Structure formats: structure tokens, C-alpha cells
Amino acid sequence: MTGPHDPRPAPAPLLAVRDLSVTYRTRRGPVEAVRGIDLTLTRGGVTALVGESGSGKSSAAQAVIGLLADNGTVTGGSITLTGDDGTAQELVGLREREWRALRGTRIGLIPQDPTSSLDPVRTVGDAVAEPLRIHGWRDRDAIRARVVELLGLVGLDDPATRAGQYPHELSGGMRQRVLIAAALALEPELLIADEPTSALDVTVQATVLDLIDELREATGAGVLLITHDLAVAAERADTLVVMRDGRVEESGPTAEVLVAPTAAYTRTLLSDAPSLRRVVDRRPHLPVEAQEPLVSVRSLRQEFGGRSGAAPFVAIEDLSFDIPRGTTHALVGESGSGKTTTGRAIAGFRTPTAGAIRVADTEVTALRGGRALREFRSTVQLVHQNPFGSLDPRQTVSAILEEPLRNTGRGDRAERRSAAMHHLDLVALPAEVATRRPRELSGGQRQRVAIARALILQPDVVVLDEAVSALDVTVQAQILRLLARLQDELGLTYVFISHDLAVVRQVADTVSVLRRGVQVEQGEVAQVLGDRHHEYTRQLLAAIPGAGDIRLTDTPHPADTQELTSP
Structure with missing residues (x-):
């Protein structure tokens, strides 16, 4: 932090969001997803937007890059991006043609899921080249040279060969590096990293975050990091903005917010993060020696x-x-x-x-x-990682829970219904959930249903x-x-x-x-x-x-x- 006698200059401003509100039009009426938030990002700095699903953090980021869904609208506030010359540009109200000129050149996006963000029928080299072509590059040799340079910059081995490969031929960490390369193609001043490592293993996550840090330091870009993982924010961000229900619960320098949080919600996030909290056992771990x-x-x-003479994996x-x-x-x-x-x-x-x-x-x-x-x-019952994929979207929760009993010939209709309601209560879900379908539940509620279904056969x-x-x-x-x-x-x-x-x-x-x-x-x-x-x-x-x-x-x-x- 600079003071009145500190010779170091204050960090240059890059992004300023003031009183931003975002509303979505739905069949049930307007839904205000972002409610008057403020945040600031300095050039070369990292500001983390932290919160649970539905907190509004991704909607705020999408407003900054002009990629809100068709039914989403900025209904209030200001978003300004300040250039090297000190000129501030207002982003709210830009036409799509003006947004296209900004995206890639001044603002880059690293999306969350490399599997869905990369076209499976196009090479990764094509994916990295796309922003170059959009912004007027026509020389094929120059494009190929820049693609190979970028893939090497993000740490992919043999980048010339990788450029000709398809997404399914790369690991998850490699695919995420490809997305980073595409985001950096035109050297933007602002990088928006939207949950860039949430689908990655912990060691690959660390490698990707290290890479973003190295590139930020090398280029001077500012990073707006969107994450639900407070531990990632604690390790990587200079400034922390904690969001809940579309509002800012708390913000400030990361160390100050984490060491002395003023909001009860921030304290809850800290307590729930397993790598940040001091573990308080719910029960002593059982002594396992000499147990049958x-x-x-x-x-x-x-x-x-191993077929056709090949060695088995x-x-x-x-x-x-x-x-x-x-x-x-x-x-x-x-x-x-x-x-x-x-x-x-x-x-x-x-x-x-x-x-x-x-x-x-x-x-x-x-x-x-x-x-x-x-x-x-x-x-033995199995509970999968993705409850949305493992629950039949056409069935009600009650039917989902009763199905294992029907399949094994247990009980009559009334007994199966009673068992379903008992297991909803067992996993702390209200009785009215029984008539809903998976799409009407939150992620945590769906996982509770999956656990109840696994337990119903005892x-x-x-x-x-x-x-x-x-x-x-x-x-x-x-x-x-x-x-x-x-x-x-x-x-x-x-x-x-x-x-x-x-x-x-x-x-x-x-x-x-x-x-x-x-x-x-x-x-x-x-x-x-x-x-x-x-x-x-x-x-x-x-x-x-x-x-x-x-x-x-x-x-x-x-x-x-x-x-x-x-x-």
C-alpha cells in the first residue's frame, strides 16, 4: 500500500464498476441478478469475485465483456475501462459492433469449461486463430506462426504438432491452456477468468493458475477472477469482492478480508473452505487397527x-x-x-x-x-459426481426414490411412497420436494436426492x-x-x-x-x-x-x- 511518502506510484486504474445492476426477463417476471455492485481492478492486479452459484458473480463478469444472455440487460450503473493514455471508455450501452472491436483486443475471456468451449470438429490451432481472423489477420503464415507462438507461451510441448490436434486428443489441463492462448492472442489489457480451474484436478489447477499469474506479470494485464473457491482467491487475488444474492457482502484487500472479515457470510465461507479452516472433527476418526x-x-x-495385438492399458x-x-x-x-x-x-x-x-x-x-x-x-450403492446427469429429468423426486424399490420388488405403492418420504426427511429435504423434478432443485438439493436414492435400499x-x-x-x-x-x-x-x-x-x-x-x-x-x-x-x-x-x-x-x- 502506498502512502504520502512512498516513492512507488499507485497502481494504474483499469476497470471501474459502479452501482451495476443486471436484470433477466423470465416467464415468472424480471429477476434482478446483480444489485448495485461496485468493484475496481488495477492494471497488473487481480480482483476476485467470490460467491456461491446464483450470487451474481458470472452475470457481473458477462456484463463487463458484453456477453449477457439474450434475456439479460444492464439496468443501471457504469462500467469504465481506462486505457494506457488515461482515457476512460464507458462500456454500458455499447452497440454489438463496438463490443466486437473490444473483445479480444482489450478484453479477453478464459471460460470455465474447456470441453464445451472448444469445437470438437476443429483443431485447437483453429480455436486459437479465430480471434486473429475476426480482427483482420489475413496472412496464413503469420496466423500459424502466432498460433504456434501462443501455444508455446502457455507451456504446451511441441506446439506445432498440438496446433493440428483436436480437443479430445488433449487432457483437461491442456485444453484449458488452449483457451488461455486464445484469450491472449491479441494481448488484451483485461483478462476475465470465469471459474478457469473448477473442473481440474488440484495439481493441474495449480499449474494453470501459475500460468495465468506468469502471463499477467509478463504482459501487465489485469485479471478479474470469478470463483466460488475462497481458497483460490486467498492465494491469487490482491482484492476480494464477496457476493451473495446479487449484492456485495464485503470487499477490500484480500489479506484484510480473510484475516478480519466483517460480514457473517464471509466468515461462513471461510469456515466451510476445507483448506482454509482449521479442521474441527464432527467425531473422532475411528481407530481402525485390528478391526474386522x-x-x-x-x-x-x-x-x-489389448485387442489386435496391441498391449493392454x-x-x-x-x-x-x-x-x-x-x-x-x-x-x-x-x-x-x-x-x-x-x-x-x-x-x-x-x-x-x-x-x-x-x-x-x-x-x-x-x-x-x-x-x-x-x-x-x-x-453397495454408488453416488455419482454429477447428480443432474444421474437423475432422470422426466421423473419427480418421489418417482426417482421409489424406482430402486420397484426394481427390486420391495413393498406396495403406499410402502414405497412412505419410504421415499422418510428418506427425504433423512437427508433434510422438505416434503414438498417430492413433487418436483431435478431441474427445479439446486445442486445441493439434487445431490441430497442422489444420496437418498442410494440409501433407500439400506x-x-x-x-x-x-x-x-x-x-x-x-x-x-x-x-x-x-x-x-x-x-x-x-x-x-x-x-x-x-x-x-x-x-x-x-x-x-x-x-x-x-x-x-x-x-x-x-x-x-x-x-x-x-x-x-x-x-x-x-x-x-x-x-x-x-x-x-x-x-x-x-x-x-x-x-x-x-x-x-x-x-
Whole structure:
């Protein structure tokens, strides 16, 4: 911070948003998504807009770049962009032709999802070249040279070859780098990064955020970072703007807001962020030594492919661990580590190439379909990462919950209805949710429905495949507390699949760390994550955003001592 005798110049202004309001026209009437917010971004600085889904942060960012949906309108306020010469340009009210001149040249956008943002039938080189062509580049050789330069700048190996590849040939982290290259093609003064790493593993996330930082420092661009992850904001932003229900709850220098938040909502976000809060256990982790295992995995091996003389791909190799009844065992690692393949094998959805899986008295690998496998599915249930994709959009919530009972011939219509209502109550959802369809529910409510559906057959084991990774931090915390309560009340055993060691440290009793199908470490959480024997485990821990940056009090989160309510 500069003072009256500080020789350093104050950072130059770049973006100023004043009293901005955004309204959407809907069939139910106008919805005000942004309600009179202010924010400022300096040249070369990072301002983070933080909040849950529906807080208005993405609508604010879309207004800044003129990309609101057709039914969205800026209904008040001002957005000014100041150039190198000190001239401020008002962006509210620009015509589309004027916006096209600005986008790419002065304002660049890094979108959230590289899978949906890149055309699958066009090469990544075409995607990076598109803003160049839009803004008048005609020389093919010059365009190709600039594309290769940009792909190299964002750290892709052999950029000339990568330019000719299609999105499906690249990893998620590589695709996100392509989007960054496209956003930087014309060296804009302002970069809007809209949840740029929310779909990435923690180590890839750290790499992409490092890249954005390096490019910002090299070019002097300002970055408006949109995120629901307060830990990412804590680590990367100079200024923090916390949004809720379209309004600014709190704003200021990041360190000041995080160390001494004045808004209760900010304190809740801090308490719910697993990598920022000091973990307050809901219950002591169970001593697992000498307990009889409910789940036993021995020498598991899973191969894929290998036809026509090609060598098979080994997804899992020689994996072994035990899970005592009533405990949580975490499978952690990056994409491609074998976590989901292992979970599906435990649930009986995939027969491994070799090895043994025993759940209670059932040898799972010996099941070959038919009645025995159907009955086993009542013992182990699976909860997927994306509840919207796993819930039938045509059915009501009641029908979704009753379906497993119908499929297994349990109860009459009245009994199935009663069971559905009981399980809605069990996951803290109100009775009126029963008549709704998935699209009418929030993400957290949909995940509660998915959990209720998994529990309605009264399983002993629940496999949770990245079941909280797509949720906002406060909703994630609510679901984790719900899972802990259900485990205590029902004696459930969990297989918790995650790439997030901050969450694993909070919820699991034991853990297997997987890398490319190989178990590099296994044991009790405190031992594995405390001693960090393996370099890969240390890398995963070091990549947790914000870990160790903030020291909060030991005061338990309010919901740890109060009745749970639905989000």
C-alpha cells in the first residue's frame, strides 16, 4: 500500500464498476441478478469475485465483456475501462459492433469449461486463430506462426504438432491452456477468468493458475477472477469482492478480508473452505487397527483394450486395502489414477482382470450377473459426481426414490411412497420436494436426492465418486456434514473418491493415494497425510490452494452444533 511518502506510484486504474445492476426477463417476471455492485481492478492486479452459484458473480463478469444472455440487460450503473493514455471508455450501452472491436483486443475471456468451449470438429490451432481472423489477420503464415507462438507461451510441448490436434486428443489441463492462448492472442489489457480451474484436478489447477499469474506479470494485464473457491482467491487475488444474492457482502484487500472479515457470510465461507479452516472433527476418526474389514480388496488389476495385438492399458495394478465397518476409506489421486475404476469394481459394475474384492461374505469378482448381482447391488450403492446427469429429468423426486424399490420388488405403492418420504426427511429435504423434478432443485438439493436414492435400499457400503467436487464450498460442507451424520446414525461404510486432499483430510479415516493405477501410499489419514512419505503425496498436498495461508480460530462451524437444513 502506498502512502504520502512512498516513492512507488499507485497502481494504474483499469476497470471501474459502479452501482451495476443486471436484470433477466423470465416467464415468472424480471429477476434482478446483480444489485448495485461496485468493484475496481488495477492494471497488473487481480480482483476476485467470490460467491456461491446464483450470487451474481458470472452475470457481473458477462456484463463487463458484453456477453449477457439474450434475456439479460444492464439496468443501471457504469462500467469504465481506462486505457494506457488515461482515457476512460464507458462500456454500458455499447452497440454489438463496438463490443466486437473490444473483445479480444482489450478484453479477453478464459471460460470455465474447456470441453464445451472448444469445437470438437476443429483443431485447437483453429480455436486459437479465430480471434486473429475476426480482427483482420489475413496472412496464413503469420496466423500459424502466432498460433504456434501462443501455444508455446502457455507451456504446451511441441506446439506445432498440438496446433493440428483436436480437443479430445488433449487432457483437461491442456485444453484449458488452449483457451488461455486464445484469450491472449491479441494481448488484451483485461483478462476475465470465469471459474478457469473448477473442473481440474488440484495439481493441474495449480499449474494453470501459475500460468495465468506468469502471463499477467509478463504482459501487465489485469485479471478479474470469478470463483466460488475462497481458497483460490486467498492465494491469487490482491482484492476480494464477496457476493451473495446479487449484492456485495464485503470487499477490500484480500489479506484484510480473510484475516478480519466483517460480514457473517464471509466468515461462513471461510469456515466451510476445507483448506482454509482449521479442521474441527464432527467425531473422532475411528481407530481402525485390528478391526474386522467389511470391504477387502486384494491384488486388484484392471486392464483395458489389448485387442489386435496391441498391449493392454493397465488402469489398476496390484491394489490392496481393507475398510473396517462404519469407517470412511478415501481413494485420492489425479484423473487417470484409477479411483473411479476401483470404486465401480467394488460396487459390482466392472469385473476386474485379476484380484479379489470381498464385501462382507460376498466375493464380488465371482458375480456374473443375474439375481445374485442384483441382490448385491442392495449391499453397495454408488453416488455419482454429477447428480443432474444421474437423475432422470422426466421423473419427480418421489418417482426417482421409489424406482430402486420397484426394481427390486420391495413393498406396495403406499410402502414405497412412505419410504421415499422418510428418506427425504433423512437427508433434510422438505416434503414438498417430492413433487418436483431435478431441474427445479439446486445442486445441493439434487445431490441430497442422489444420496437418498442410494440409501433407500439400506446398503452397508456407499461409494461416493467425487460426490462433492462440483458443489459450492458452503453446499459441499453441508453435504459432508450430512454424510457424517448418516454414517453415525446408520453405521454406513464409505468409499470416498476424491482428488481433493483438503476434503479427504477432513472426512476420511484411511486413505489410498493412487498414481497412474499404482497405490503409492496407504494407511490412516493422519499418518499418510502427516508424514507425507511419497513425493507424489507431497505434491498433492502442496497444490491445495490457500493451504496454510490463513489461520482461523478453533471455533466450530455453527452447523457442526446445530440441526442441518437444506441449502
